[in-house]
Amino acid sequence: MTRISNGENASAVFDLGLMQIQISANTAAERNMQTGVQPTSLTILPTYKCNASCRDCCFQSNPRLSTRLSGKAILDRINEAKAKFPSIRQIIFSGGEALLLKGDLHDAVRLASELGLGTRLVSNGFWGKRQQTSEAFARDLRTSGLKELNLSTGLDHQEFVPEESIVQAAAAAISQRITTLITVEVDSAESKCLESLLAHPSIHTLNNTGLLRIISNSWMPYDSSESARHAPNSGTQLRKGCSQIFNNITIKPNDRLSACCGLTLERIPELDLGANSGNNMRELYDAQQDDLMKIWLHLDGPHQIISASTPGHLQSKLDDVVHICQACTLLHRDPEIAAYAQAAAVRMMPELITRFTIRVEADKHLKRGVTHVQP
Structure with missing residues (x-):
């Protein structure tokens, strides 16, 4: 971790010819107030427990895990985030499988909705096995105020939750006017999960509602020797800045704050911002x-960063990288790459x-609707 430190009062002036910017502040909090950096979303990972045990799961989720946020802690964190960060517009619930929290999840979604915040749930769709069950789940989610549902599927997921459950969960959610996204991990050379889903007879009907979207994401291995699988245009996405850092804050099942909700956040200690005390979220x-x-x-x-700061023999380690979180892990966990990047x-x-x-x-000017620059 490379920190800015210029004595008690950090101050710098940068001359850009036509523009001069001065940053002068005693603390990170004061600099933050000057620059206007604010998070727009809060991700809550209330549990890593899941009723599936997918190979290479980013959080190694499985039914045996027990650590979770209490219902009270979830509500407290939502209230604190709303009070400390007026910029937050959306609460995202993920995991693990957040629906295993049952009433605690519904209470959290309801609170976020009552506070005027958007709500999104990420689920594996296990509850879509039977039509009556899926309709009851979707109805409860809508009653709680859920606005968006993200369903995760693909080769690994379908060992535990079949395609039919995903389709039925999506249909139930859409019947309740919940905007739904199905994310399919990129197929292997042998699998055809995306092709099969798109050919499902119910998908065409659901597409016509305007409430369904289907995307395919790159798949990256975590602990196995399987090869990574590229999604279309993944190279372009790889070379962009991280949209999570500063824009999102994440609360983990152990009630610690993370700088992002990325797939490898538990493998990068530098992303951990510290333990929540109940009133220190802003400071963290x-x-x-x-x-x-x-x-x-x-x-x-x-x-x-790796491309710009390391010699060629280290840059070659990027050849098999297909996901921005995979690159972030390489940046932080490869000692040579980390040393070059920190020096740079x-x-x-x-x-x-x-x-x-x-x-x-x-960004501040764009948000205020500035459309021209006066000569």
């Missing part, structure tokens, strides 16, 4: 403003802070 979030590597991740993403971040500190400040200021 603000403290990361001093971390140059997070600023660089936000701007360029891990793939570009120090050398590039003026450039990184300047670019970050310009981007934040530009």
Whole structure:
């Protein structure tokens, strides 16, 4: 972790010819107030327990795990996030399988809705096995105020939750006017999960509602020797800045705060921001403003950082990378790559802070609807 430190009062002036930007603040919190960096979403991972045991699951989820957030803790964190971050617009519930929390999940969705926040649930669709059950689940979710449902499926998932359950869960949700996304992991050379789903007779009907979208995402191995699988246009996505850092905050089942909700967050200690005390969420979030590597991740993403800061023999390790979270793990866990990147971040500190400040200021103007620049 490379932090900005220029004594008690951090101050820097960067001359860009026609523009001069000055940052002067005593603390990360004060700098944050100046630059206007604010999260727009809160992700709650209330449990890693799942009724499936998918191979290479990012969180190694399975039915035997027991650590979880209590119902009270979930409600408290939602209330705190709303009070400390007026910029938050959406709460995302994922896991594990968040629906295993039953009433606690519905209470959390209801609270978020009452606070005027959007709500999204990520689920494996286990509850779509029978029509009556799926309709009851969807009805309860809608009554709680759920706005969006994301269903995860593909080769690994379908060992535990068949395609028919996914389709039936989607149909039940859409019947309740819940916007639904089905994410299919990229197929292997032998599997045809996406093709089969698109050919399902019910999918055409659901597509006509305007409430269903289906996408295919890259699949990355975690602990097995299986080959990664590229999604179309994954190369373009790999080379972008990380949209999670600074824009999202995540609460894990152990009630610790994370800088992102990425697939490999538990494998990268630097993403852990600290334990929630009940009133320190703002402080934990603000403290990361001093971390140059997070600023660089936000701007360029891990793939570009590795490409820009390491010699060729290390860049070749990117050849098998198909997902931005996979690149982030490589950046933090490969000692040689991490050392080169940290040294480069120090050398590039003026450039990184300047670019970050310009981007934040530009975003603020765009949000205010600025459409022209006066000569």
